[in-house]
Amino acid sequence: MRRERIPLLFSLCALLAAGMGTYLQGEGGAEIEILDPELVTVTDTTFILTWRTNLPTDARVRYGTSPRCWEEVVRSAEEATRYHMVEVGGLSPGVTYFYEIESGGVTGRPTPLSPGVVQTLVPPPGPLRFRFATMNDMHVGEETAGLILLPPDIELCPGFSWPDPQTPYWRFMNEAAVAEINEAGVDFVVVKGDITAEARREEFVWAKEILDALTVPYYVLRGNHDRQGERLDDPFLEVFGLDRSFYTFDEQDYRMIALDSVEPRSGIGEISEAQFEWLAEVLDESRQKRVMIFLHHPVALQVVTPGMAVRQPDAARLLALLAPYDNIVGIFSGHTHRNQIRFAPASTGRAPLAETAATKEYPGGYTLYSVFEGGYMQSFYEVRCPECREWSETTRQECYGTLARNKLGTLHERNYV
Numbered sequence: 453m454r455r456e457r458i459p460l461l462f463s464l465c466a467l468l469a470a471g472m473g474t475y476l477q478g479e480g481g482a483e484i485e486i487l488d489p490e491l492v493t494v495t496d497t498t499f500i501l502t503w504r505t506n507l508p509t510d511a512r513v514r515y516g517t518s519p520r521c522w523e524e525v526v527r528s529a530e531e532a533t534r535y536h537m538v539e540v541g542g543l544s545p546g547v548t549y550f551y552e553i554e555s556g557g558v559t560g561r562p563t564p565l566s567p568g569v570v571q572t573l574v575p576p577p578g579p580l581r582f583r584f585a586t587m588n589d590m591h592v593g594e595e596t597a598g599l600i601l602l603p604p605d606i607e608l609c610p611g612f613s614w615p616d617p618q619t620p621y622w623r624f625m626n627e628a629a630v631a632e633i634n635e636a637g638v639d640f641v642v643v644k645g646d647i648t649a650e651a652r653r654e655e656f657v658w659a660k661e662i663l664d665a666l667t668v669p670y671y672v673l674r675g676n677h678d679r680q681g682e683r684l685d686d687p688f689l690e691v692f693g694l695d696r697s698f699y700t701f702d703e704q705d706y707r708m709i710a711l712d713s714v715e716p717r718s719g720i721g722e723i724s725e726a727q728f729e730w731l732a733e734v735l736d737e738s739r740q741k742r743v744m745i746f747l748h749h750p751v752a753l754q755v756v757t758p759g760m761a762v763r764q765p766d767a768a769r770l771l772a773l774l775a776p777y778d779n780i781v782g783i784f785s786g787h788t789h790r791n792q793i794r795f796a797p798a799s800t801g802r803a804p805l806a807e808t809a810a811t812k813e814y815p816g817g818y819t820l821y822s823v824f825e826g827g828y829m830q831s832f833y834e835v836r837c838p839e840c841r842e843w844s845e846t847t848r849q850e851c852y853g854t855l856a857r858n859k860l861g862t863l864h865e866r867n868y869v
């Protein structure tokens with residue numbers, strides 16, 4: 453999605469003072485409604501807004517460093533659409549910007565998720581060392597999203613499908629993420645599990661075809677949907693050419709540890725005894741490095757909904773194992789399809805226990821990390837393709853919209869230093 457910046461030829465302040473910019477009529481006289489505006493992404497130099505409208509129309513964002521005195525306008529260069537995304541770039545780090553969104557001549561009002569004000573991030577000190585991206589919960593091969601059934605067959609939440617079966621949503625969402633990550637320019641990518649819907653071999657093959665379009669090395673983790681089950685074969689390992697499902701790789705003086713948090717038959721979150729023994733050795737020999745840990749299920753201090761995290765005895769044991777080390781700088785997970793940050797101060801200090809939302813459905817995207825000498829910066833991006841925008845807005849309504857806020861997380865859980 454290309455965006456066009458339009459310098460203002462005259463001061464919008466004067467127009468606003470004259471009362472323009474609110475509740476004008478859309479084309480054809482129909483009232484344009486701006487729905488669910490969200491400030492999704494913030495970096496040190498950009499912010500990105502999404503919203504939809506009841507009718508196809510245009511999209512623009514006015515912004516500046518003073519409220520209601522706009523310095524510039526950024527307009528989406530798309531054709532008229534109901535699904536909008538506008539990126540404002542070229543900003544200064546650590547600066548507060550005010551903004552207004554507009555579609556069809558109607559100005560959106562500030563909301564809790566799009567407050568009309570944003571402070572850009574301040575990067576950590578020191579030079580940029582490397583960048584990487586994560587994706588998770590690709591669910592390749594899935595036909596329906598968001599369906600929740602209660603036994604025996606009571607539909608608690610209806611599912612959503614893409615109308616054209618020839619272009620399944622998992623394909624365009626994941627392919628868009630891969631293309632945008634390539635465009636962003638990173639050094640490697642970690643795919644944090646639930647790569648497939650049902651662990652079928654052909655699903656792994658399709659997933660590998662999508663991921664092979666990445667122009668940098670990528671590393672895959674197993675999720676509960678990718679579990680071996682009762683089979684003797686293990687297409688997760690075989691298709692991706694892995695000897696085993698837990699391993700390390702290094703980037704400069706960082707040691708990246710990939711764990712398999714999946715009990716093979718049930719898919720419940722657990723850390724096997726073999727991994728605990730291996731991890732103890734890896735941590736011991738990594739004392740001179742900074743360590744990032746990746747696993748599909750989140751690691752939580754408190755008892756949470758069963759199945760949502762690594763089960764408690766193993767989570768407590770993992771955090772106890774990490775406690776003596778002050779070089780753990782982050783634990784990164786997927787599985788919950790939400791953006792969330794928690795901490796385990798007694799174990800991992802200031803290192804976040806970070807969960808990121810699914811690539812395949814609302815909010816639908818990927819996460820970029822910029823690693824500097826003095827720390828790292830995380831920013832979550834929603835994918836941009838027109839079908840992706842529509843699918844994200846559609847799946848926002850999963851379980852009657854009750855899950856949307858939780859999945860999106862707060863601005864600071866998606867974007868932080």
Ligand SMILES: [Fe+2]
Nearest residue numbers: 646675676787
């Ligand atoms: Fe999962």
